[in-house]
Amino acid sequence: MTDDRRAKTRAHWLETMAAHRKDPDGPGSEDYWSPALDTASRDELRAIQNAKIKAVTPFLYENSPFYRRRFDGLGLVPSDIQSVEDLVKWPVVDKSEMMEDAVANPPNGTYSTMDDGLWSRRGWMMFSSSGSTGVARVFRYSQIDRELWSWANARAMHAMGMRPSDTAFVCSGYGPHVFAWGVQFALARMNIAAIPGGGMDSQARAGIVDRFKPTVLICTPSYALHLGRVMEDKGLDPKASSIRLLFVGGEPASGITNTRARLETLWAARLVEFYGCTEAAPHAGGYSCSHSAIDPAEITAHLMEDLQVWELVGDQGHQPVATGERGLTVCTNLNSESSPQLRFLVGDYTRFDPTPCGCGRGHVRALGAFAGRADDLINLRGIKMYPVQLEQAVRAVPGIGDEYEIVITTNEDGLDVMTARVEHAGSDPAAGIAQSVRDEIRSRCEVRASVEVLEPDTLEKTEFKAKRVRDLR
Numbered sequence: 370m371t372d373d374r375r376a377k378t379r380a381h382w383l384e385t386m387a388a389h390r391k392d393p394d395g396p397g398s399e400d401y402w403s404p405a406l407d408t409a410s411r412d413e414l415r416a417i418q419n420a421k422i423k424a425v426t427p428f429l430y431e432n433s434p435f436y437r438r439r440f441d442g443l444g445l446v447p448s449d450i451q452s453v454e455d456l457v458k459w460p461v462v463d464k465s466e467m468m469e470d471a472v473a474n475p476p477n478g479t480y481s482t483m484d485d486g487l488w489s490r491r492g493w494m495m496f497s498s499s500g501s502t503g504v505a506r507v508f509r510y511s512q513i514d515r516e517l518w519s520w521a522n523a524r525a526m527h528a529m530g531m532r533p534s535d536t537a538f539v540c541s542g543y544g545p546h547v548f549a550w551g552v553q554f555a556l557a558r559m560n561i562a563a564i565p566g567g568g569m570d571s572q573a574r575a576g577i578v579d580r581f582k583p584t585v586l587i588c589t590p591s592y593a594l595h596l597g598r599v600m601e602d603k604g605l606d607p608k609a610s611s612i613r614l615l616f617v618g619g620e621p622a623s624g625i626t627n628t629r630a631r632l633e634t635l636w637a638a639r640l641v642e643f644y645g646c647t648e649a650a651p652h653a654g655g656y657s658c659s660h661s662a663i664d665p666a667e668i669t670a671h672l673m674e675d676l677q678v679w680e681l682v683g684d685q686g687h688q689p690v691a692t693g694e695r696g697l698t699v700c701t702n703l704n705s706e707s708s709p710q711l712r713f714l715v716g717d718y719t720r721f722d723p724t725p726c727g728c729g730r731g732h733v734r735a736l737g738a739f740a741g742r743a744d745d746l747i748n749l750r751g752i753k754m755y756p757v758q759l760e761q762a763v764r765a766v767p768g769i770g771d772e773y774e775i776v777i778t779t780n781e782d783g784l785d786v787m788t789a790r791v792e793h794a795g796s797d798p799a800a801g802i803a804q805s806v807r808d809e810i811r812s813r814c815e816v817r818a819s820v821e822v823l824e825p826d827t828l829e830k831t832e833f834k835a836k837r838v839r840d841l842r
């Protein structure tokens with residue numbers, strides 16, 4: 370293909386994204402950043418998705434060797450995929466396929482539409498997948514992506530209730546992870562003042578909350594818990610602090626009832642969250658709106674459907690599940706110059722509800738939010754469970770501390786066994802805690818676990834992402 374044709378395809382893709390980007394510089398109304406897009410009907414959303422799919426497939430074919438090889442291998446050409454209905458022709462892409470490409474084509478892989486020429490002309494930042502499994506994959510983004518991210522995140526953060534009168538305290542290490550950076554650029558777009566909280570310890574951060582009175586705390590859920598306890602240890606009451614919103618990302622939180630309750634009680638603040646991944650977007654895919662916790666038993670998160678196509682597929686064979694059924698998340702990203710993706714398996718279990726939300730948005734909602742990645746599945750003697758189920762179980766027991774760990778080992782008989790190690794919270798340690806934890810794990814995960822009740826402050830304190838399951842088999 371000629372450079373001229375490639376340039377025309379790129380220009381058409383950029384024009385298509387721009388044509389559907391409303392209210393780039395400020396909110397269109399008090400309730401909605403982009404009223405026409407946020408309250409669009411399902412038919413309007415579908416028309417936008419189709420226009421973007423039609424423009425993105427030739428762009429991917431011409432700019433990503435990974436995509437070109439896949440089209441050729443499937444015997445497809447870009448014009449075979451012109452609409453949401455056509456997507457099913459394209460088998461789901463999973464991380465392992467990207468990892469193989471990254472290993473074969475170091476250091477950047479070829480799954481991105483960013484080449485070295487574009488990187489030198491308008492490169493913005495390089496991020497890395499969190500890589501809890503396998504090799505880390507890098508993603509380079511352009512200055513156009515910066516604009517697209519900050520606008521998309523501003524729409525989501527406006528829906529959470531963040532306004533220019535807020536001051537946000539971002540407790541992040543500012544490493545090559547998308548969450549904090551995407552939020553930081555959106556804060557600037559929203560005219561919300563920020564306090565960057567990188568490179569300081571928790572004592573210093575507790576002092577900042579106390580002295581400078583930020584209203585929004587932005588961090589992982591594990592860190593929000595940790596910082597609240599540090600404040601208490603300093604004699605400062607997080608409940609009485611200026612924090613009104615706990616804005617978390619990076620780990621499942623709002624869908625875990627007992628964790629959400631613990632955080633909201635500790636800080637006397639509302640918990641809101643972002644959901645997404647480095648590969649597809651990478652601005653927020655999902656976010657909490659004002660109605661996300663109207664029914665505390667059924668937390669919801671919206672997905673940004675004018676910017677992405679979200680589907681749920683079965684864990685075997687990755688075929689689409691029926692409406693309302695549980696499945697794994699798959700994202701077709703239609704909002705990036707450098708990382709558009711077709712049917713990337715993000716891989717969290719949830720159910721979708723396409724009915725309109727009380728907030729006025731028609732974008733699909735994930736019921737129960739997101740409950741952890743399928744990669745994290747634990748298999749104990751044939752019984753399968755997710756870390757999030759164990760967290761639900763442990764957090765259901767009153768009188769225990771914030772830290773816990775689950776250790777899985779093989780005993781001398783060759784049997785795999787699970788031990789839950791929890792701390793009592795200072796009260797009478799014998800008051801049935803071990804039995805309660807055992808019972809909760811048994812009823813929620815259908816496995817027998819032994820339980821050790823430890824003295825407070827025995828377990829290592831979790832700061833950023835918690836790794837609470839130690840599989841020593």
Ligand SMILES: [Zn+2]
Nearest residue numbers: 658660726728
């Ligand atoms: Zn809503």
